[in-house]
Amino acid sequence: MSDVLVVSEHRRGELRDASYEAITAGRELADARGGDLHVAVIGGDVDRFAEDLNREGVDAIHVVDDGEEFDHNVHQAAIAALLDRTDAGTVVAPNSVNGLDYAPAVAEDRSLPLVTDAIGFEYDGGLTVTREMYGSKVETTVDVDGDRHVLTVRGGEWAPAEGVGDAAIESVDVDLLESGARVTGFEEVGGGDVDIADADVLVSVGRGIEEEENLELVEELADALGATLSASRPIVDNGWLPKNRQVGQSGKVVTPDVYLAVGISGAVQHVAGMKGSDTIIAINTDPNAPIFDIADYGIVGDLFEVVPELVDEFA
Known part of the structure; x- marks a missing residue:
């Protein structure tokens, strides 16, 4: 079961970045165990997803064509079926709401x-996982005891898988659990028009903005x-942004090409995200701020002096 x-x-x-990061983590663990890397594609546009996930280092892709959105019962049944038909010793999933x-x-x-x-692991005859608390x-x-495990990996800790693979793709039929519940659709709530996790460039604002009225200045820079405009927890706690x-740790993990932190000190909970x-670019009046x-x-x-200069430069 390697x-x-x-x-x-x-x-x-759309496939989420966490999928490609999990492939990199899975390949790392498979190499340490001397085994193959299998990827499960469950629901959605399985043919397109399988093609996109056929990255270098993937040995086999298994597709379960059932439903368009995430469904707990479908995922549980599909993973159980794949554990029965493969030699998988470890299941690796994104540490997301779904995972x-x-x-x-x-x-x-x-x-x-x-x-x-x-956030990391080693395998030397046994699995040792690194976590933060x-x-x-x-x-x-x-x-971790035993030779079989279930592991969720934090986003942003592994680079997305790259390259083009030549893995075999197979379709798998599964028997669904008899729960009487099925997912019939997906509805965004709470200002879901923007997913900051998908942004290439983020301008993030912290408590240094002082007052809600001053957000307009950072919005102009964005x-x-x-x-895309994002924020640290104090801004959200104040109700200034959704x-x-x-x-951050209690928000979303993001991995943009550019992250501009405006008035953010860099608490560990924010940095984790x-x-x-x-x-990473930081603007802060305190030269000893952890963000640096x-x-x-x-x-x-002073962000109230620096940001207008940047706006003039890029507008």
Whole structure:
């Protein structure tokens, strides 16, 4: 049971970045175990998804054509069927709302240990998983018993899988659990017009903005850059921006090409949600602000002076 089974994720007809990151994590673990990497595509446009996920390092892709959106029962039944027909010792899923829905059910059904929100792991005859605790203030390692496991991996910790693969693609029929419940559609709530996790450029605002009326200044910068506006938790807690704009451990994990932090000090909970960004730029009056420890570029200055200059430059 040296193989690894990665469960891909999609929403509203599009694969999510977490799918490609999970493939990279799964390949890493499969190499350590000396096994193959299997990828599950469950529901949605399975043929297109399978083609997109056929990346370098993938050995086999299994598609279950049932439904358009995520369905707990379909996922649990499909993963159980794939565990029966493959040599997978570990199931790797994104540490997302969906992943945290079905992963515990799979682990319970098969009496397997479950470790969530992994940021790293090692395998040397046994699995050791690295996690963060207490608001990302403490990094811990967990030794996992047995040779089969269910693991969810945090977004932004592994690079997305690249290259073109030549994996075999097979269709799998599964018997659904008799629960009487079926997902019939998907409805966005809470200002779901924007998904900051999909943005290439984010301008993120923190408590340094001082007052809600000053948000307009940062919005102008986001417009000038063609960026999406996001925020740290204090801004959302104050009700100045909706929850779907929050970056951080209690918000969304983002990995944009550019992350511009305006008036954000860099608390560990916020950093956990954006440290995987390709380029991080920070504006803060405090030269000792923790955000500068991870920033690629930093401006020590008053955002009320710096931001208008940037707007003039890029508008």
